[in-house]
Amino acid sequence: MNVLEFDRLRVTIGNRPILREVTLAVRPGEAVGLVGESGSGKSITVRSVLRMLPAGATAEGSVRLLGAEIGELDRAALRRVRSHDVAMVFQDPRATVNPVRTIGDFLTEVLRDQGVSRRDAGRRAAGLLADVGVDHVGRRMRQRPHELSGGLLQRVVIAAALATEPKLILADEPTTALDVTTQEEVVAILGEQRHQRNAALLFVSHDLELAAAVCDRIAVMYAGEIVEILPAARLHEDARHPYTRALLRSRPGTVPPGSRLRTVPGIPQAAFDAPAGCVFADRCGHATPHCFSVRPEPRPAGAGLAACHLLGEPHVA
Numbered sequence: 238m239n240v241l242e243f244d245r246l247r248v249t250i251g252n253r254p255i256l257r258e259v260t261l262a263v264r265p266g267e268a269v270g271l272v273g274e275s276g277s278g279k280s281i282t283v284r285s286v287l288r289m290l291p292a293g294a295t296a297e298g299s300v301r302l303l304g305a306e307i308g309e310l311d312r313a314a315l316r317r318v319r320s321h322d323v324a325m326v327f328q329d330p331r332a333t334v335n336p337v338r339t340i341g342d343f344l345t346e347v348l349r350d351q352g353v354s355r356r357d358a359g360r361r362a363a364g365l366l367a368d369v370g371v372d373h374v375g376r377r378m379r380q381r382p383h384e385l386s387g388g389l390l391q392r393v394v395i396a397a398a399l400a401t402e403p404k405l406i407l408a409d410e411p412t413t414a415l416d417v418t419t420q421e422e423v424v425a426i427l428g429e430q431r432h433q434r435n436a437a438l439l440f441v442s443h444d445l446e447l448a449a450a451v452c453d454r455i456a457v458m459y460a461g462e463i464v465e466i467l468p469a470a471r472l473h474e475d476a477r478h479p480y481t482r483a484l485l486r487s488r489p490g491t492v493p494p495g496s497r498l499r500t501v502p503g504i505p506q507a508a509f510d511a512p513a514g515c516v517f518a519d520r521c522g523h524a525t526p527h528c529f530s531v532r533p534e535p536r537p538a539g540a541g542l543a544a545c546h547l548l549g550e551p552h553v554a
């Protein structure tokens with residue numbers, strides 16, 4: 238059984254479509270990266286897992302978590318899912334950790350909620366901090382959030398997420414607020430620790446390479462749709478969708494020093510602005526009239542799936 242399944246999930250806010258159609262499965266212990274530009278619907282997709290959608294949003298289609306339809310859970314079941322089965326790591330650790338409590342109190346409280354005895358909670362908290370690479374654990378346990386750097390505090394949040402022994406970790410841009418070196422370290426720790434505990438991961442990022450470093454598969458999102466899903470290890474060789482390929486070309490590391498960095502032409506679109514057919518048609522250099530009017534279904538491409546009418550055309554893929 239998959240840990241998580243989105244099946245033709247559509248989300249509307251007011252009368253604006255936000256997610257046009259999202260279908261994606263995460264297997265037990267698997268890490269899937271959800272990647273795309275700002276406004277493509279990554280956060281809304283992740284939030285729909287815990288029914289944390291903005292006021293006025295309506296969802297259609299299906300989100301199944303550990304076999305249960307999330308829309309059908311009563312409040313008690315939803316609370317249980319949020320505190321035991323699924324852990325979330327957000328972009329800003331300072332919004333997650335209570336600023337006036339010590340790090341030790343924050344972590345032991347999470348463990349006590351899981352039924353760990355007072356005596357064991359302190360020891361377990363210290364162990365978790367060591368697992369996520371926090372140094373001087375004894376001292377850190379007595380410190381308050383403002384005394385820790387953003388990178389260290391995000392490790393504390395990851396330790397708290399691991400403390401619940403979740404089946405699934407949802408990480409929404411967990412390192413965007415950190416500098417590049419710290420980003421890579423924190424992502425590596427998250428990847429390594431969730432792997433050791435066999436927790437699945439849905440990792441949201443606008444950075445393809447960062448997601449590929451920690452994930453097994455990558456789902457590329459554009460204007461409220463997943464346009465391509467492929468194994469992370471085959472990202473460069475197997476990317477077929479013109480949007481994924483344009484994103485790969487726009488990475489600073491992929492062009493020789495001194496040459497011009499190419500960006501994806503045009504501006505990112507939201508689902509409500511996208512054409513009736515392929516969501517990327519407006520920005521795609523290869524689009525035909527058919528692309529503008531008929532929605533492409535995902536079909537096998539490389540080692541994955543891509544939703545593009547032009548797969549196989551020599552100038553496209």
Ligand SMILES: Nc1ncnc2c1ncn2[C@@H]1O[C@H](COP(=O)(O)OP(=O)(O)OP(=O)(O)O)[C@@H](O)[C@H]1O
Nearest residue numbers: 250255274275276277278279280281282291443507
């Ligand atoms: N509370 C809200 N009310 C109205 N529209 C919203 C709300 N939250 C998000 N949206 C819209 O939904 C769309 C998807 O937003 P979402 O935050 O999921 O994108 P994202 O891919 O996570 O982008 P980012 O990387 O900037 O967080 C955007 O067009 C956004 O403007």
